[in-house]
Amino acid sequence: MRTPEVVIEGLAGPLIVDVTAFGGPPTVCVSGEPVPRVQDTYLLPLANGGQVAGRLRRYALDPYPTIEIDGEKHRTGPAVPVGLRILALLPLALVGLGGLVxxxxxxxxxxxxxxxxxxxxxxxxxxxxxxxxxxxxxxxxLAIPAMIAVALD
Known part of the structure; x- marks a missing residue:
């Protein structure tokens, strides 16, 4: 998933983060070009030709990471309401309701x-x-275990 373009003052162009769905480091692009990553730090090009370090922060159930540059945090997408985050987790309650299935x-x-x-x-x-x-x-x-129980009787 690619985030919307984010314009951050001082960078050489708009920033986009390409987040993978199941792990792996995200790709950060400035002006459409991928930037180098050293461990968990991205070297972002500045408009004046220099570079600045940026670190991505990912939070639970937030599809858009935050990039921190010189101590200032910049969201890479819109905020997700807390109610939606809670609603996203509710299917996990089925473990208590239906065991393994x-x-x-x-x-x-x-x-x-x-x-x-x-x-x-x-x-x-x-x-x-x-x-x-x-x-x-x-x-x-609920239906599948019930159907299995009926079939086994």
Whole structure:
């Protein structure tokens, strides 16, 4: 997922972060060109020809990382409401409801909700989609063990 362009004063151009869905270091680009990374620090080109160090910070259930340059934090995308973050986690409660099968559907639901969380849809639309994912996951987590129990009798 690519973040929207962020214009940060002093950099050689707009900054974009390409975040991988399942781990791996993100790629940071300035003016469309990838910048070198040394461990967890990115060497960002300045408009005057120099370089400045920037560090990406990723927070739980926030699809957009924050880049810190000279102690100043810059978001690379819009803030995600706390309510959506909580709603994204709810499928994990299926572990307690349905054991192993519930856990499998809970993890699938969480993964689906993380994709929805990254969408630029209105908050109400994302909340409705996440509630739908929870409803489908819960239905499957309860129905499949019931069907297996009936089949085994």
């Amino acid at each position: 519930g856990g499998l559907f809970g993890i699938a639901g969480l993964a689906s909700n993380m994709i929805i969380l990254r969408k630029s849809w209105p908050v109400v639309t994302r909340a409705a989609a996440m509630a739908g994912v929870l409803a489908v996951a819960a239905t499957l987590a």
